[in-house]
Structures are given as structure tokens and as C-alpha cells.
Amino acid sequence: MNTRNVCIWALAIGILTSCDNDDDEVIDLPEGDYEKGIYVTNEGPFNNGSGTVSFISEDFTNVEHAIFSKVNNEDLGNIVQSMSFDNDLAYIVANVSNKINIVDRDTFEKQAEITEGLNNPRYFVAIDGTGYVSNWGDTADESDDFIAVVDLTSNTVISSISVPLGPERLLVNGNTLYVTNSGAFSTNNQISVIDASTNSVTTTITVGDMPNSMQFDNAGNLWVLASGNPGYLGETGGALSKINTATNEVVNFDFETTQHPGSLGIDEGIFYYQMGGAVYKMDPSDDTLPTEEYISGLSFYNMTLNEGKLYGTDAKDYASNGTLSIYDITTKDSMTTLTMGIIPGGVYFNE
Amino acid sequence: MLAFGIRVFVNMAQKTFFLLFLMLFGSGLTIAQNDSIIQLEEVVLSDARLYRFAAGIKIKTLSDSLVERTNPTFTDMLRFNSSIYLKENGYGMVSSPSFRGTNAQHTAVVWNGININSPLTGQTDFGTLIPQNYDRIAIRSGGGSVQYGSGAIGGSIHLNNLLAFEKHYDNVLQMGYGSYNTQNLNFKSSYGSKSLALGFGMNYVTSDNDYEYLGREQKNENGEYHHLNFNIDAGYFFSKQLLLKLHHNTFFGDRNLSGTLTAPSDDKYKDINTRSLLEMVRFGNEKLMKFKLAHLFERYEYYANKNRPDYSLGSVNTIIAGYDHKQAWGDFTLNGLLDYKRIEGKGSSLEDAKRNQWSGTLLATHHATEQFRYGFSIRKDWVNDFESPLLLALNGSYKLSDFYLLKTSASKNFRLPTFNDLYWLGAGNLNLVPETSYQVELGQLFKVGNASLELTAFYIDLENMIQWRPNASGLWVPQNIQEARQYGLEAVLNYKKAWGAHHLELDGGWAYTRSVDKATEKQLLYVPLHKINGSLNYSFRRYELYTQALLNHSVYITTDESNELPGYTVVNLGGHHNVLKLEKLSLKMGLRINNIFNEEYQSVAYRPMPNRNFLIQIIAKF
Numbered sequence: 013m014n015t016r017n018v019c020i021w022a023l024a025i026g027i028l029t030s031c032d033n034d035d036d037e038v039i040d041l042p043e044g045d046y047e048k049g050i051y052v053t054n055e056g057p058f059n060n061g062s063g064t065v066s067f068i069s070e071d072f073t074n075v076e077h078a079i080f081s082k083v084n085n086e087d088l089g090n091i092v093q094s095m096s097f098d099n100d101l102a103y104i105v106a107n108v109s110n111k112i113n114i115v116d117r118d119t120f121e122k123q124a125e126i127t128e129g130l131n132n133p134r135y136f137v138a139i140d141g142t143g144y145v146s147n148w149g150d151t152a153d154e155s156d157d158f159i160a161v162v163d164l165t166s167n168t169v170i171s172s173i174s175v176p177l178g179p180e181r182l183l184v185n186g187n188t189l190y191v192t193n194s195g196a197f198s199t200n201n202q203i204s205v206i207d208a209s210t211n212s213v214t215t216t217i218t219v220g221d222m223p224n225s226m227q228f229d230n231a232g233n234l235w236v237l238a239s240g241n242p243g244y245l246g247e248t249g250g251a252l253s254k255i256n257t258a259t260n261e262v263v264n265f266d267f268e269t270t271q272h273p274g275s276l277g278i279d280e281g282i283f284y285y286q287m288g289g290a291v292y293k294m295d296p297s298d299d300t301l302p303t304e305e306y307i308s309g310l311s312f313y314n315m316t317l318n319e320g321k322l323y324g325t326d327a328k329d330y331a332s333n334g335t336l337s338i339y340d341i342t343t344k345d346s347m348t349t350l351t352m353g354i355i356p357g358g359v360y361f362n363e
Numbered sequence: 364m365l366a367f368g369i370r371v372f373v374n375m376a377q378k379t380f381f382l383l384f385l386m387l388f389g390s391g392l393t394i395a396q397n398d399s400i401i402q403l404e405e406v407v408l409s410d411a412r413l414y415r416f417a418a419g420i421k422i423k424t425l426s427d428s429l430v431e432r433t434n435p436t437f438t439d440m441l442r443f444n445s446s447i448y449l450k451e452n453g454y455g456m457v458s459s460p461s462f463r464g465t466n467a468q469h470t471a472v473v474w475n476g477i478n479i480n481s482p483l484t485g486q487t488d489f490g491t492l493i494p495q496n497y498d499r500i501a502i503r504s505g506g507g508s509v510q511y512g513s514g515a516i517g518g519s520i521h522l523n524n525l526l527a528f529e530k531h532y533d534n535v536l537q538m539g540y541g542s543y544n545t546q547n548l549n550f551k552s553s554y555g556s557k558s559l560a561l562g563f564g565m566n567y568v569t570s571d572n573d574y575e576y577l578g579r580e581q582k583n584e585n586g587e588y589h590h591l592n593f594n595i596d597a598g599y600f601f602s603k604q605l606l607l608k609l610h611h612n613t614f615f616g617d618r619n620l621s622g623t624l625t626a627p628s629d630d631k632y633k634d635i636n637t638r639s640l641l642e643m644v645r646f647g648n649e650k651l652m653k654f655k656l657a658h659l660f661e662r663y664e665y666y667a668n669k670n671r672p673d674y675s676l677g678s679v680n681t682i683i684a685g686y687d688h689k690q691a692w693g694d695f696t697l698n699g700l701l702d703y704k705r706i707e708g709k710g711s712s713l714e715d716a717k718r719n720q721w722s723g724t725l726l727a728t729h730h731a732t733e734q735f736r737y738g739f740s741i742r743k744d745w746v747n748d749f750e751s752p753l754l755l756a757l758n759g760s761y762k763l764s765d766f767y768l769l770k771t772s773a774s775k776n777f778r779l780p781t782f783n784d785l786y787w788l789g790a791g792n793l794n795l796v797p798e799t800s801y802q803v804e805l806g807q808l809f810k811v812g813n814a815s816l817e818l819t820a821f822y823i824d825l826e827n828m829i830q831w832r833p834n835a836s837g838l839w840v841p842q843n844i845q846e847a848r849q850y851g852l853e854a855v856l857n858y859k860k861a862w863g864a865h866h867l868e869l870d871g872g873w874a875y876t877r878s879v880d881k882a883t884e885k886q887l888l889y890v891p892l893h894k895i896n897g898s899l900n901y902s903f904r905r906y907e908l909y910t911q912a913l914l915n916h917s918v919y920i921t922t923d924e925s926n927e928l929p930g931y932t933v934v935n936l937g938g939h940h941n942v943l944k945l946e947k948l949s950l951k952m953g954l955r956i957n958n959i960f961n962e963e964y965q966s967v968a969y970r971p972m973p974n975r976n977f978l979i980q981i982i983a984k985f
Contacts, residue, residue: 057920060452060623060969090626090969108626152673242838244789272837329832331888332923354921 046079047118051360052325052336053092053104054353063092063106064353065120072338072348080104080115084122088113095360098138098164102360105133105145112136112145114167117362129160129169132196137182137189138164139208144189146179147172148196159191159204161211173211176202183226183234184208185257190234192223199245203236205260217260220251225276227283229296232257237276237285240267250287252276252294252301265301277317279341284322286315291322307344310337316359317341325356402646405653405689406598407525409608409642410476412510412698413501416726418736419758419770421504421806421819423855430494431537431982432909432937432953437492439957443896443911443935445502446853446874447518449489450889453621453970455572455588458489462517463504463821464849464878464890468778469800471507471515474522475610475640477657478512482679482706482718485514485781491616491636493566493592495537495549498525504853505821506802508776509724509742509756516776516800516823517849524610526560526598527553534985541955541978545570562596572621574973577963583971585628585669586621590614606644613637619669623969631669636661653687655702677710679782694730699723708782716786721745734762744777748785752777752799770806770819775799784829784841792841800825814858823849847887851876864904871897885924889967891916905941910934920968931964933957933972939980953980 049069056063064078065088080088089106096103102117110133112126132148143162150156157179158172178196182189187209193202203217203226220238227235233254240250250267267273273287283294290305312324313334322339334356337349404411413422425444433440438458442449447470451458459467471478472487480487494500500522507515537549547568554561572586594612601607614636622628637660645652662678685702701723708716721744728738737759744751758772780795804821828845856871878890886892893916900909917930937955944950955978964972 057968060626060967061920062625062969087625090623106625110627150668150671152667152671242789244838329922332921333925354926 046120052352052356053095053358055091055355055357057354062087066352075350079120083120094135094358096136103136105136124167126167134180135182139184151197175204176200181226194222199241219253221248224274227276227278230281239272239274275315279317284317314357318361323359327355330355410523413521416728416738418738419760419772423502425500437494438489440494443913446872448891448894451966454973461890464876465517468514469516471511471519473511473519474638480514483677483782496564496566496592496594497522499523505804506774506776509740509754513779524596527555528560529555531555536983539978539980542976543571543574558600560598564594566592576971577974584622585619588618590616604646608642610640629668631666634663650690655685657683675711679708681706696728698726712788714786716782719747736760766810768808773803775801790840796827796843798827817855819853846881849878866902868900886919889918891918907939910936928968931962933962934959949984951982
């Protein structure tokens with residue numbers, strides 16, 4: 013169909029006021045060479061479609077979109093939730109598709125997939141040849157949430173560990189696995205501590221409502237940032253919890269009821285998080301929460317820190333391509349903003 | 364004879380329209396034959412104002428034979444026979460129209476004169492309508508909120524049941540069996556005398572709907588559906604001046620919601636809809652008074668996992684009471700309506716949802732001369748939730764010659780926020796205001812011999828559109844934030860020829876639609892720039908052969924126009940043979956091949972549509 017002709021004709025009879033049909037130019041790069049650079053997982057449209065992974069070269073000058081489907085000629089799956097490295101491989105979790113695609117981390121060529129034994133998978137982490145996947149289970153069932161244990165030689169789920177509602181983020185310290193249980197579509201406030209040598213839960217620690225991120229400080233303490241509940245679940249304020257990993261003793265830093273922080277990151281031993289359109293900075297040795305905004309006027313869907321830089325994703329209207337903005341965390345200067353796929357979330361560094 | 368009524372453009376003389384009814388129902392109008400046209404219209408059709416107050420309005424009435432040879436789905440009937448674009452979440456699943464580039468909430472569905480769009484979602488799922496259930500289906504293009512209320516912006520779809528007061532007893536039984544174990548059964552019975560008219564209809568449609576995805580090793584999983592529908596229509600003349608009418612419709616739907624290419628599904632959706640309308644019509648000298656009482660009920664159960672007993676639900680009860688007064692002074696007709704509507708909604712995610720709505724409407728039409736007729740109308744609603752705007756419409760037609768007619772209309776219309784927008788637990792926004800539209804159109808109708816061509820240009824300006832977007836704290840809430848403009852051109856072509864026992868009819872439509880977000884100047888999601896539909900129908904004695912084609916331009920699936928779904932062309936082919944034709948019994952056998960060229964296409968991204976498939980039909984009339 014020739015749009016231009018139609019426009020000319022329509023204009024001739026004086027009905028249409030404007031005719032435009034411009035397409036944005038996208039420059040594609042040669043595929044298959046992703047040894048050094050940044051991967052960004054894009055969740056993709058919610059109802060129907062596939063998430064994608066974008067690749068950004070180390071110097072931020074080259075961007076390549078939808079690299080998994082380019083290299084492997086297939087879709088990653090619906091709602092690409094997260095990605096995780098283990099040795100030469102990368103594990104990409106597609107939530108609604110109940111699927112983990114395993115690719116070579118430098119070429120993105122598909123090696124294998126895990127499809128059995130998952131139900132609403134969220135995050136993946138590997139400890140010594142064993143994979144752990146947080147799963148919400150059936151969202152109508154509040155007691156079937158679990159961590160799937162995967163044999164990474166055969167890529168099959170060999171057992172599961174029952175955990176409280178809404179297991180999400182995973183963080184490893186030696187042989188200990190920490191899981192935030194944030195409540196899936198409801199709310200929760202638990203951290204499960206799992207011994208990876210026995211695959212059993214050793215203890216459960218209570219933190220703030222809806223924990224969303226975790227980091228270790230240089231002294232080995234586990235810090236958990238919780239957003240607090242939104243209004244429709246009975247609004248509560250966020251909380252930052254410092255957990256002594258030896259004694260599991262908790263010290264809480266409470267936010268105001270209307271404050272809902274997220275995206276706890278660490279750089280050079282200093283914490284950063286975002287809240288209400290600003291980034292805050294906190295030294296783990298501080299006795300109180302910071303009151304001053306470190307960088308103002310930023311609102312990210314997700315925020316990641318790495319080697320002196322802050323990477324913030326913007327999902328825009330959730331129905332178009334989002335962006336990744338990169339800031340120098342010391343000078344606070346914006347370095348670049350790059351177009352990503354639909355709902356960019358996780359940022360991962362292949363170094 | 365029915366072929367004569369295949370297309371009723373309202374610009375045709377009203378008298379012609381009346382004659383058509385006379386032809387259809389023969390002596391059945393004797394009771395009122397000494398009375399005026401406004402009364403006769405009302406006897407047959409509860410929604411008589413659809414045609415009466417329509418000078419300059421584009422209305423297309425779908426013929427019985429078209430409905431008869433159509434697929435079991437309403438969606439297919441519309442997408443092959445109108446300029447309306449429909450997107451289906453997989454075949455047989457939730458189906459939503461885009462009329463003139465607007466969204467599904469801007470298409471009002473009107474059942475026997477009553478707007479039946481769901482107060483929860485503001486739209487009607489076209490997957491739940493069965494075409495064989497209605498005697499007359501009409502498509503009214505353009506703004507119609509003054510007459511039909513909230514959401515009549517792109518246009519409205521009218522589902523009417525007719526009453527025939529003549530001595531008759533007719534039955535139609537239609538059975539079909541097709542690919543994917545698709546079965547349908549339609550039965551319609553009609554009885555009448557001079558003072559009594561009765562109608563009964565029943566429809567059952569079921570399908571495994573497990574078609575192969577073309578070019579892939581996957582099939583449509585979890586797509587099976589079962590639909591059951593009943594309707595009852597009755598009319599009784601207590602005296603020459605007093606007529607009582609009843610229309611009722613009950614629909615049961617039981618559908619699994621099919622998966623996508625990347626996501627499996629085990630969702631299930633069950634719903635029930637009942638609609639009842641009782642009317643008492645009092646005829647006077649050149650005037651008519653009508654009392655109306657209606658009840659609408661809808662309830663859905665959504666199962667996130669069909670293997671579990673848990674479900675979420677929503678239900679709504681609507682009661683409507685109305686008074687309608689119509690009076691004619693020669694060529695001038697005035698119609699005043701006063702309606703009260705009480706809506707109560709309940710649901711797993713709804714807070715106490717109630718609405719009281721009063722509406723006052725005044726419609727006027729004047730057939731000034733044989734060539735020139737015009738109308739104007741005004742409406743105001745008083746709603747407890749918010750302020751509702753004053754609505755206006757102006758329309759007229761001018762016949763310059765026997766082969767050229769000019770039509771125009773301008774209107775202000777509205778769409779009320781839905782109960783989901785207002786009362787959704789944790790997200791509902793009570794500060795919403797109604798969406799409003801200003802729109803204008805210009806139509807030209809050319810007629811030469813057996814051919815007609817209608818060209819319509821339209822412009823819609825939509826304000827305060829309600830969109831769900833995350834607020835400052837990341838919660839998704841509805842907000843009046845989008846503004847859009849829609850403009851375009853529609854062409855409708857019809858050609859008929861008869862020679863000897865041969866009959867040929869060609870029907871075609873082309874729609875060019877720009878639907879633009881004013882903030883970004885980008886085309887809105889799922890609005891094709893071009894849509895072309897066409898059908899060719901040929902009959903010879905007892906044989907009938909037809910083909911239908913649909914060309915759909917690509918559509919954007921992201922708001923920045925960065926991703927699009929490719930266009931497609933789908934062609935169907937079918938035929939009927941009237942194997943038996945006796946005085947009291949006629950039997951037709953039919954075969955229909957859908958998507959004959961096996962086009963691989965998606966109506967909604969990642970949801971492939973069916974490959975080539977077959978349907979065998981038997982139609983018995985007795």
C-alpha cells in the first residue's frame with residue numbers, strides 16, 4: 013500500500029491536515045561478539061510478546077537490540093525477569109513462559125534450556141554446579157512458593173525448597189543463600205537463609221515489608237532494603253535492615269510511612285538507593301538514614317551501580333522502547349542515554 | 364425480495380424505508396395502517412429512532428442472507444463486512460473493535476435501543492455476541508452519544524429484534540459442523556397474529572479451537588469455548604392504541620483463554636449476561652408515548668488456573684426506567700426522552716460501586732423538502748460521580764440530484780469513566796472526568812443505476828482520554844491524560860446486477876484511518892492505516908456462491924511506532940445449494956472454507972489466527 017499516494021489524494025480533496033509516516037532509523041551491529049560490555053534485559057510487553065536482551069559495548073558507542081533472537085532465531089519468552097552469569101554461561105529467566113534459556117555469555121548462542129519444574133520463575137543464581145531459582149508458584153496459592161534446585165550438568169530441576177510467599181532476589185555468601193520473600197502480588201517481609209550444602213532453610217529473618225534489594229557491605233553484613241506496603245495493602249514505610257550474618261541479628265533503619273525506597277546498590281563501599289524521584293547516598297557506618305538527596309530529578313524503573321557508574325532504566329509508558337541512562341556517580345554527570353527495548357529492567361556486566 | 368433490503372442507507376427516503384417494512388411484513392401492519400409512520404416504525408422496532416432521527420448519518424444494515432452465510436462469530440461478520448477493525452486475543456477469544464481509529468470503549472453496542480456496554484470495562488466483548496440471534500444488525504458510524512449514551516464516539520452497533528404482527532408461524536434451524544470440532548446450532552421460531560407477535564431463539568456454539576499454528580510446531584492450546592444463548596421477544600396489542608412489548612436475552616459463556624507463542628495459559632473465563640426490556644407503547648393522534656423498564660445483569664468469573672477452584676469475579680446490576688414522548692407535526696418530529704439508570708457493581712477488586720444517572724434528551728428532525736432534511740438533538744446527564752457535559756448533535760442531508768446526495772453531521776459526545784476506573788481496589792481514581800469528543804463528518808453518496816458509492820471523511824477530536832499509567836509512587840492508576848485526533852476517509856461500494864436467473868452483488872469497503880496521540884504525533888496502537896474488505900455474491904436458481912476478502916494494513920504494537928505487526932490478506936469462499944424447496948419446507952446445504960489461501964497472520968501480536976478451515980452448514984426453514 014502506497015501511503016504517500018493516499019495522502020496526496022486525500023489532501024487533494026481537502027480532508028486531511030497532515031500526513032506523516034516517518035520511521036526511526038536503527039543501526040544494527042554485527043552479531044555474536046559480546047565479550048566485553050553490558051547486557052540489559054527488557055521484560056517485553058506484558059500480555060503477548062517476548063522480552064529481549066540489548067547489548068551495549070564497553071564504551072557505550074554501540075548498541076545492539078534483541079540479540080538472543082538474532083543469534084538463535086527464536087524468542088526468549090514472555091516477561092524476561094532477570095539474567096545471571098555462571099562461568100561461561102548466562103541464565104535468562106522468562107517469567108510467564110516458565111523458561112530459563114542458557115546461553116554462552118560471550119556469543120549468546122543458546123546451549124540449553126530449563127522448562128520443567130519451574131512455576132513463575134523470577135531469579136537464578138549458581139553455587140558450585142547447582143542452580144537456585146526463586147519461583148512464585150501458582151499466584152492463587154499462597155503456600156506453594158519455592159526455590160527450585162537445578163543440576164547444572166543435566167539442566168534439570170532435582171528438588172525444591174519451600175519458602176514463604178513471593179521469593180524474589182537471591183544473594184550468595186559462600187555456601188549460604190539469602191532469599192527475599194516480598195509477597196508476590198500481596199506482601200511479605202521475610203528473608204530465607206538456605207544452606208546450599210544441605211539445601212535446607214536454616215532460619216528466616218524478618219525485615220521491612222516488601223524487601224526489594226540486598227547487598228553485602230565490606231564488613232560482611234547483609235543489608236536489605238524494603239519498600240514498605242502501598243496504600244491498597246495498608247500503607248507502611250520502607251525499611252533498611254542491617255543483618256549480622258554470623259548472629260542473624262537485625263538493626264532496622266525505618267523510613268516515614270509515605271516513603272518507599274528501592275534499588276539498593278553499592279559502590280566503593282558506599283550505598284545508593286532511589287526514592288521519590290531522587291538518589292540517596294549512605295555510608296554503612298552512618299547511624300541514621302540520609303535526609304539529603306544526592307542526585308535529584310531522577311526516576312528509574314530500576315537502578316544498578318557498577319565501578320563508579322549509575323545505570324538507570326526508564327520504562328517510559330511501558331508500551332514503547334525504554335531507555336538506559338548512565339551517570340558518573342562521583343561527578344553526578346549524565347554520560348549518555350541509550351534506547352533499549354520494552355520495559356528495560358536488569359543491567360548486567362560481562363567483564 | 365429480501366435482497367431489496369440488503370442495504371438500507373438512511374439517506375434513502377424515509378418512505379422507501381417504510382415501504383420496505385411493508386414488504387417485509389405484508390399485511391401485518393393492518394392494525395396500525397391508518398396511523399402515521401412514526402407509529403408504524405415503533406411497532407416493528409423498539410429502536411425506531413435509529414432510522415427516524417438519522418438524516419445525514421451513515422448507517423449500514425446487514426442483510427439476513429449475509430448473517431446466514433457468515434461464520435458463527437460476530438467478529439468475523441464485522442471484519443469482513445464493514446470498515447471496523449477488530450482485534451482478537453486469538454480466535455474466538457475476547458474481541459475488541461476499533462471504529463474509526465478509536466478504541467473498544469468508543470464503540471457503543473445497543474441492544475433494542477439500550478446501550479449494553481459493560482459498566483465495568485466500558486466495552487462489549489464481541490466474542491460474546493452471536494449474529495444469528497438478532498433479526499436486524501445495523502452499524503451506525505460516527506458520534507451518537509446524544510441518542511445512545513456513553514461510548515458512542517467511533518460509532519455504534521445495533522442489535523435489534525423485530526416483531527411481526529401478521530398471521531405466520533416460521534421456524535429456522537441452522538446447524539453447522541467444522542474444523543477443530545466446531546459445532547453450532549441456531550434455532551429461531553416466530554409466531555404472529557394481528558394482535559400478537561412471539562419470537563424465540565436459541566444458539567449453541569462450541570469449538571475445541573485447537574488449530575495448528577502455521578509454520579510452527581505449536582497449536583492453539585487452551586482455546587476451547589462454549590456459548591449458549593436464548594432470546595424471547597413478544598408483543599401484544601391490548602387495543603389499537605396500546606401495545607406491550609418484551610425483549611429478553613440470556614447469554615452463557617464458558618471459555619478458556621488461549622495461550623500465546625511465548626506463554627502457555629491455563630486461564631478460564633465464565634460469564635453470564637441477561638438483558639430484559641419491557642415497553643408499553645401508547646399511540647395517539649400523530650404522537651406516541653412509551654414507558655420503558657429494563658434490567659441488565661452481567662457476571663464474570665475469572666480463573667487464573669482452570670484446575671483450581673479459586674476465581675475472581677465481578678457482577679453488575681443495571682435498572683433503567685424511561686419515558687419517551689414522540690410527536691409529529693407534518694414533516695417535523697420531536698422526541699423527548701427522560702431516563703433514570705441505577706447501576707450497582709460488586710467484585711473481588713471493586714470497592715462499593717454505585718451510580719445514579721438521570722438523562723434528558725431532546726431529538727428533532729425536519730424533512731424540510733423532498734431534497735433537504737436535517738435534525739438537531741441535545742442531551743444532558745446528571746451522574747452522582749461527576750459532572751457530565753452537555754451533548755449536542757446536528758445532522759442533515761441534501762439531495763442535489765437523483766445520483767448525488769450530500770450528508771453531514773457534527774456532534775459532541777462522551778464516555779463515562781468505568782467502574783474499574785473509578786472503584787478498582789487500591790487504584791480507582793474518583794477524580795476522573797468523562798472523556799469528551801468533538802467530531803464532524805462529510806459524506807457523499809453517488810448512485811448510478813445499480814451501483815452506489817459512498818465517500819465519508821471524518822474528524823474526531825478526543826479529550827481527557829483515560830489511560831492507566833504508573834503514578835509517582837509506581838502504582839498503576841487511571842488518569843485523564845491522553846488526547847488524540849482521528850481522521851480519515853471511508854469508501855463503500857455496492858453493485859448489483861440481475862439477468863435471467865442470475866444475481867450478482869459486489870460489496871466493497873476501504874478505510875484510511877489516522878489515529879494520532881497529540882502529545883507524540885504517533886499512530887495509536889492497533890489502528891491500521893488501511894483496511895479493505897470486499898465480498899462477491901453470485902446466485903443462479905438454487906445455487907449461491909460467495910467469496911469474502913479482507914486486507915489489513917500493518918499495525919503498530921508499541922506507542923513509539925518502533926514495533927509493528929505485519930499486514931495480512933484473508934479470503935473465504937463458500938456456497939449454498941437449496942436442495943429442497945417446498946411450500947412449507949426449504950432445505951439448504953452449504954460449505955464454507957475460511958482462510959482459503961492459508962495466510963499466516965496474527966490479529967494480536969504473538970497470537971496466530973487459524974489456518975485454512977472448513978464449515979458445513981444445513982439450514983432448514985419450515
